[in-house]
Amino acid sequence: MxxxxxxxxxxxxxxxxxxxxxxxxxxxxxxxxxxxxxxxxxxxxxxxxxxxxxxxxxxxxxxxxxxxxSKADLFRAIIDQQIQQTGDGGRHLGPRPKTLEAMLRGFAERALQDSLSVEIVQLNRLIYSEAGRFPELGEAAWARSRAGVQQVTDFIQDYAAKEGITCRDPEAAAEMFTTLLRGFYGDVMLKGHVATAAEIKAWTRRMVKVFLAGRPGW
Missing domain, CATH: 1.10.10.60 (Homeodomain-like)
Incomplete structure (x- = not known):
């Protein structure tokens, strides 16, 4: 290696x-x-x-x-620890932002910065390379992904009530949002590019605006 x-x-x-x-x-x-x-x-x-x-x-x-x-239990514990350390429900943003746009931008920036740390990139490369032979790796990664979807679902529901904007399927919207995040992350990780904080900030700003443009259809 x-x-x-x-x-x-x-x-x-x-x-x-x-x-x-x-x-x-x-x-x-x-x-x-x-x-x-x-x-x-x-x-x-x-x-x-x-x-x-x-x-x-x-x-x-x-x-x-x-x-x-089992070894699978040990690997799941590694993923669970990641979820606990990085999935703090938006508390890292300090005072709750006034709009869903600000909340999602802050969440996306933090999620990408955390996920692009050396430790998590190494672990994700391991999952991608060995999940075909060891399905428990993919199952653990899926559980981590679902935790992120649930967080974003909660944000969308909270702000729908706060801003008076109806949302018929917040979970589907959250799944689309996290899929966009994974797309950017995958490109950066596979290319071996070190994304700067400024690049992450600029991309998340554009992505959230495009995502929210479809809000009436949620």
């Missing part, structure tokens, strides 16, 4: 023997997720065994299996 696509695998300190205390469980799961993500990115999902993850995390195989009964 080319050097510039590798993720360094951190050396984890050895965990003390014995059953982890309740207050240590969250830290333990974070460690396992971090190590598994690094191993998957460097070696590939199919080529990484649960035993290798346990060894890299310096914990017993029993402890790993107790937290994550």
């Amino acid at each position: 080319p050097e510039n696509t590798r993720a360094a695998i951190e050396i984890e300190p050895r965990r003390a023997r014995g059953r982890p205390k309740a207050e240590d469980l969250a830290e333990l799961e974070d460690r396992l997720i971090r190590v598994a993500r690094q191993k998957f990115v460097v070696n590939g999902y199919g080529a990484t065994s649960m035993n290798e993850v346990a060894k890299a995390a310096r914990i017993s195989k029993g402890t790993l299996w107790a937290r994550f009964p």
Whole structure:
């Protein structure tokens, strides 16, 4: 694998023997997720065994299996953590914007900036390359996509009531919106282009305007 696509695998300190205390469980799961993500990115999902993850995390195989009964469960935990870290329901925008246009622009900019981080790009390339052999990767990515659709659906419903504009099918509109985002993201990722904040801002401004032009038909 080319050097510039590798993720360094951190050396984890050895965990003390014995059953982890309740207050240590969250830290333990974070460690396992971090190590598994690094191993998957460097070696590939199919080529990484649960035993290798346990060894890299310096914990017993029993402890790993107790937290994550399968490799698919471990990968889903990685995706769930991404959703929690990046899907904050628009709270990153600060005070709620006055219009749906402003809300969607802010959401789209943040979603693209987060998704174009090195860590998430590496993981998405892994999903695209191995989902054909391991359907659980595609299923996890689909769940992440649905979380985004639900967020945008909620925005559209909230602002339909606030702005007095009827929306007959907010979920369908949200699906179209997220499809537009994925199109831009896919182009940037596949070309290996580093999109600047200014480029993301300009594109999202144009995209949201075009999207909202069809609002009467929603």
